Amino acid sequence: MLPPSRTSKPRRFRRRANRAPMKRMDDGTELSLTIAQIVQRLKGSHLHSQIERQAKECLHQPEIKLESLKEDVRSFLKTSGWERKLQNAVYRELHVQLPPSHPSAPPEHLKEPLAYMRKAQASWEKRVLKSLNSMSTELEVPLARMRPAVEQKELTNKWNEMGTDEPDLSRFRPVYAPKDFLEVLIGLRNPNHDSSEDVSIKSHWGLIQVPLNVRDIPQLRRAYSELNLTSGQLGIDDHAHIHPDLFENEYVQIGKKVVVEQDSAAAQQYSRQGCPTGLRADLWALILNSTNQPQDVMHYEQLMAGVIQHDLLVDNLIYKDVKLTASNDDYYFVFEDFLYQVLLCFSRDTAVLEHFKYNSATPPRSYIQGKGGDEECAVVYPPNGVIPFHGFSMYVAPLCFLYNEPSKLYSVFREMYIRYFFRLHSISSSPSGIVSLCLQFERLLQTHLPQLFYHLRQIGAQPLRIAFKWMVRGFSGYLSTDQLLLLWDRILGYDSLEVVAVLAAAVFAFRAENLMEVTSLASAEAVLADLSTLKVIPLIQIFLFATAI
Amino acid sequence: MSDSADDIKPVSCTIKPPVYLQIGDTKTDPSHSGVCVVDVTLPFGKPVNIEEITFKNYYTAYVTVRLLRRSPGQEVPAKWSTTLRDLPLMDNPHTEGGSQDYFSIHRTQMQVEPDHVVSVRLILRQPSFAWLTFSLEDIRIFPHMEPDPEKEVSDWLSDLTLVDQHPDLEGLPDPQTVSSSIQQMWALTEVMQTNQTTASIGRFDVDGCYDINLLSLT
Numbered sequence: 138m139l140p141p142s143r144t145s146k147p148r149r150f151r152r153r154a155n156r157a158p159m160k161r162m163d164d165g166t167e168l169s170l171t172i173a174q175i176v177q178r179l180k181g182s183h184l185h186s187q188i189e190r191q192a193k194e195c196l197h198q199p200e201i202k203l204e205s206l207k208e209d210v211r212s213f214l215k216t217s218g219w220e221r222k223l224q225n226a227v228y229r230e231l232h233v234q235l236p237p238s239h240p241s242a243p244p245e246h247l248k249e250p251l252a253y254m255r256k257a258q259a260s261w262e263k264r265v266l267k268s269l270n271s272m273s274t275e276l277e278v279p280l281a282r283m284r285p286a287v288e289q290k291e292l293t294n295k296w297n298e299m300g301t302d303e304p305d306l307s308r309f310r311p312v313y314a315p316k317d318f319l320e321v322l323i324g325l326r327n328p329n330h331d332s333s334e335d336v337s338i339k340s341h342w343g344l345i346q347v348p349l350n351v352r353d354i355p356q357l358r359r360a361y362s363e364l365n366l367t368s369g370q371l372g373i374d375d376h377a378h379i380h381p382d383l384f385e386n387e388y389v390q391i392g393k394k395v396v397v398e399q400d401s402a403a404a405q406q407y408s409r410q411g412c413p414t415g416l417r418a419d420l421w422a423l424i425l426n427s428t429n430q431p432q433d434v435m436h437y438e439q440l441m442a443g444v445i446q447h448d449l450l451v452d453n454l455i456y457k458d459v460k461l462t463a464s465n466d467d468y469y470f471v472f473e474d475f476l477y478q479v480l481l482c483f484s485r486d487t488a489v490l491e492h493f494k495y496n497s498a499t500p501p502r503s504y505i506q507g508k509g510g511d512e513e514c515a516v517v518y519p520p521n522g523v524i525p526f527h528g529f530s531m532y533v534a535p536l537c538f539l540y541n542e543p544s545k546l547y548s549v550f551r552e553m554y555i556r557y558f559f560r561l562h563s564i565s566s567s568p569s570g571i572v573s574l575c576l577q578f579e580r581l582l583q584t585h586l587p588q589l590f591y592h593l594r595q596i597g598a599q600p601l602r603i604a605f606k607w608m609v610r611g612f613s614g615y616l617s618t619d620q621l622l623l624l625w626d627r628i629l630g631y632d633s634l635e636v637v638a639v640l641a642a643a644v645f646a647f648r649a650e651n652l653m654e655v656t657s658l659a660s661a662e663a664v665l666a667d668l669s670t671l672k673v674i675p676l677i678q679i680f681l682f683a684t685a686i
Numbered sequence: 687m688s689d690s691a692d693d694i695k696p697v698s699c700t701i702k703p704p705v706y707l708q709i710g711d712t713k714t715d716p717s718h719s720g721v722c723v724v725d726v727t728l729p730f731g732k733p734v735n736i737e738e739i740t741f742k743n744y745y746t747a748y749v750t751v752r753l754l755r756r757s758p759g760q761e762v763p764a765k766w767s768t769t770l771r772d773l774p775l776m777d778n779p780h781t782e783g784g785s786q787d788y789f790s791i792h793r794t795q796m797q798v799e800p801d802h803v804v805s806v807r808l809i810l811r812q813p814s815f816a817w818l819t820f821s822l823e824d825i826r827i828f829p830h831m832e833p834d835p836e837k838e839v840s841d842w843l844s845d846l847t848l849v850d851q852h853p854d855l856e857g858l859p860d861p862q863t864v865s866s867s868i869q870q871m872w873a874l875t876e877v878m879q880t881n882q883t884t885a886s887i888g889r890f891d892v893d894g895c896y897d898i899n900l901l902s903l904t
Contacts, residue, residue: 203864239788241740241824250786266901273900280898327782329745331818348816350781439888447896487890503898505891518898520890566782 167237175230183432184226188219218399225401229426232556232632235495249497249565253327254347254572258497258564261321265524266501268312273450276308280450280503280518289445296441300464300473306457311527315609318526318562319344319602322572325564342594343579344601349566351577353584357639357681361631363409364674366682371411372623372674385413392416401426409630411623411674418539424629425552429545436488437544441478443485443520451519455480459530468618472537479533479547480525483554489521492555497565498522523559528606531613532558535621557634561609574608574638575601581642585684589649598661604641607668611637615668624673640673643680647671696826697734700727704810704821722746722810726825728803733758736800737830739791745820746810747779748772751791753798754805764804769796772811779814793830801830 179185192210195201195217201209214220235247249255273280284292295302323344326332330348352360364370369384379385392412395403396419404423412420422428444452459476463469469476483489493500500522508514533550540546560570567573582590582600593600607615611634612624627636644665645652651664702725709719728734733756750771756764770791777783793800806827812820890896 239740239790241742242788246786246788251782252786263903266903270900270903280901281896283896329818329820331816348781350778350783436888443890447891485890487888502902503900504902505895506897507899509902514892516890516892516896516898518901 170237171231171234174234175227178230179223179226182226183430184222188214188223191217191219221399225399225423225426228401233492233495244494248493248495248499251327251566254325254564254566255497257321257325259499261318261564262499262501265312269450269501269524272309272312278450278453282448284446284448288448292445296445296478298474299477304453304456306453306460309453309457311458311461312454312524314527315606318571318609319605322564322575325572341579342583342590343576344599345572345576345579347572347576349568349573349576351568351573351580351638352635354581354681354684354686357635361409361627361636361639361681363630364627364678364681366678368410370674370678371413371626372620372672373678375411375413389413389416392420396420396423399423405630405632407630408626412626414619417622417626421539421629422545422549425549425556427545427548427552429542429548433548434544437482437547440482440485440547444481447485449484449519451484451525452481454525455484455530458525458527462528462614463530463534466534466614469531469534469537469614472534475537475541475543475546476530476533478543479550480530482547483551484519484521484523484525486521486551487517489523489551489555490517492559493522496559496563497567497570498559498563523554526562528610528614531610535613535618535625538618538622556632557628558611560634561611569634571609574634575605577635577638578604578608578641581639581680582645585642585680585686586646586649589645589652592653593661596656596658596661598655598658600645602658603662603665604645607644608637608641612640612668612673616671616673617669620671620673627677636677639680640677643673643676644668644671646680646684647676694737694828694831696740697728697829699729699806699827701725701825702727720811720813722812722821724808724810724822724825726806726808726827728805728827733802733804734827735830736796736803736806736827737793738828739806739825740789740828741825742788742823743775743784743786744823745776745785745817746812746822747776747814747820748774748811749822750809750811751796752807752809753800753803754807755798755800755802756804758802766807767798769798769800771797779812780816 191214195210195213198213201213211220214223238247245255249258269280272278323346325345325347327347330346332346358365362368369388371385371388374384375381388410392407393416395407396416401423404420408420408424427433455477459473459480463476464473490500500517501519501524503516503518504511504514505516506514532554533546536546536550536553540549557569560567561574562571564570564572579590579601590600611628612621616624624636624640628634648664652661655661655664704722704724707719707721707723736753739751750773751769752766753769754764754766756762773791773795775784775787775789808822808825810820810822
């Protein structure tokens with residue numbers, strides 16, 4: 138939501154004909170500001186120099202005339218596909234750009250506008266850092282150390298099979314698990330919120346007690362209109378017993394065209410109805426604008442060098458997490474080596490620090506050689522500012538089905554992290570943030586399945602306690618892979634994690650009959666323990682479009 | 687010409703404490719009506735032409751702005767007028783959206799010209815019972831600066847389009863187009879030379895050293 142603001146140029150002789158109060162910044166100003174910011178970010182990028190080189194080289198071509206130099210170069214760039222690449226880059230910048238803000242707003246306000254949420258995030262972070270510090274001290278393992286040359290050589294040799302290593306990880310514990318984080322979210326309170334009345338028309342039966350604005354089913358129906366019952370969907374209409382000519386064949390043809398056109402925006406729109414298996418890798422890479430150019434490969438290799446050179450404490454946490462989660466999973470254990478290659482490099486990637494401009498979290502800091510306070514010696518730890526928690530590797534695991542080239546896999550994962558996944562483990566008021574998702578899940582359940590919610594509450598089985606672990610991981614590791622990828626298609630297509638909350642509610646709706654019979658939290662957990670047979674798109678569709686309101 | 691708020695200092699004004707309107711007897715039945723009035727008086731004897739009012743919201747749903755204006759010269763008593771009615775600050779009065787955001791109200795949004803203003807009255811409304819209190823913080827009033835007259839003249843001078851007289855050149859390209867395209871090529875090479883990159887270097891260590899003992903907790 139944009140505040141009313143002044144225009145940047147003085148309006149000397151204009152009187153506004155329409156005197157209605159203006160909420161948005163003047164459209165012209167907002168656009169100029171956005172354009173200026175994007176130009177600034179793309180300046181000096183590899184794409185910029187490539188386009189310049191192309192423009193210079195095309196001057197040799199006969200069809201470029203001096204009189205119409207500008208237009209001819211422009212149309213050359215268009216026909217050779219460079220304009221489309223630039224469009225995709227601009228589209229990508231729009232996804233990660235901060236919304237236009239008031240000039241008085243300080244940077245922390247841009248990360249998170251609500252003061253009490255900033256405070257809660259800061260104290261949560263402090264807890265995590267303390268935990269990491271004590272782990273380092275107790276186990277006598279330094280947070281970071283330079284590997285001796287012998288060790289570096291050894292690691293380089295077994296880079297592709299780190300999974301065969303069996304280091305002693307028994308002493309290491311994850312820094313935190315999702316349920317610890319859930320307790321923090323349950324304790325979130327707005328000091329200005331009047332919660333004096335326990336039971337009232339606004340009483341909320343769930344665990345999340347902050348009044349964020351979340352969408353209800355009528356609003357979701359409008360926002361997710363492509364998922365309605367009359368639109369074809371992959372995940373429903375590509376089922377074996379439905380003739381492919383009814384939907385699938387044509388839809389796949391359209392998908393192929395989108396890939397040929399190399400258009401990010403079209404790919405994103407297309408993905409709302411699902412991506413065909415054969416095209417998904419290309420479509421996701423397009424949506425995320427993840428290219429695998431030589432400079433991306435070089436960047437990845439630079440990160441590899443960072444892993445070889447320095448050993449970090451968080452590396453052990455990553456090893457432990459992979460061993461505990463992905464390696465135990467029937468679908469993902471084969472990708473163990475890939476996971477190390479991606480996650481260890483991810484920890485070294487300072488490019489990830491950019492996303493903290495719009496993430497309510499702050500990267501942990503330290504000083505080298507104990508020179509605390511000396512800003513020259515200040516560093517971020519880990520280099521990417523992200524401390525992995527239990528289950529973190531599950532964000533990467535499903536992507537291994539799509540990409541088998543490590544630098545490409547890395548590039549796609551990183552973009553997905555800085556657009557979506559970071560919101561699942563930081564405290565913020567964002568509509569895609571985990572707090573909003575939890576609240577939305579609870580509201581949807583309370584509104585549309587009140588009997589079920591009430592029953593579960595009575596037996597001490599608050600629904601969020603069961604659903605939280607699904608949502609924090611984006612359902613990775615709980616659904617079968619093909620279903621998970623269909624869900625993530627919609628996350629990318631709608632540029633929002635809302636569909637995760639909707640699915641969680643839909644799952645409860647689906648198993649409502651069984652859940653009404655249970656009499657304890659343990660049995661409720663048991664009813665919802667195995668989601669691997671669920672078909673997610675029908676569930677979401679029925680919940681959104683067939684629920685009586 | 688920049689007229690950003692950084693260049694212009696806010697007018698020093700007195701912001702009276704907010705008065706929350708009560709319904710019924712304040713002693714026996716102190717129920718909030720959800721309406722609050724904040725008076726901002728400008729320095730006595732120095733009426734202001736307002737350019738912009740900025741503030742930080744704290745759970746106010748709607749704000750109405752009234753101005754007390756005194757026309758200069760004439761001995762007419764000052765008059766109150768409503769210049770902006772019920773501007774929504776929060777999308778939904780019951781939920782957090784916009785509750786702690788920064789806002790600006792510019793003179794162009796006002797229905798009445800905010801000139802010769804002696805006092806500003808902000809009427810805050812928060813109809814939702816969800817909140818314990820509501821107010822506006824950091825209220826600042828910025829004066830209207832008259833634009834530099836000299837600039838105005840040059841501005842409309844440059845708006846005049848020069849009528850091109852194409853000399854009759856047989857077979858030769860038009861000198862205007864040649865010079866402009868050469869200019870463009872020169873500009874292109876200039877840009878390439880002075881390329882300022884915003885891309886980060888990517889090093890996470892300090893001169894090769896990344897020996898860290900403990901994380902900083904501050």
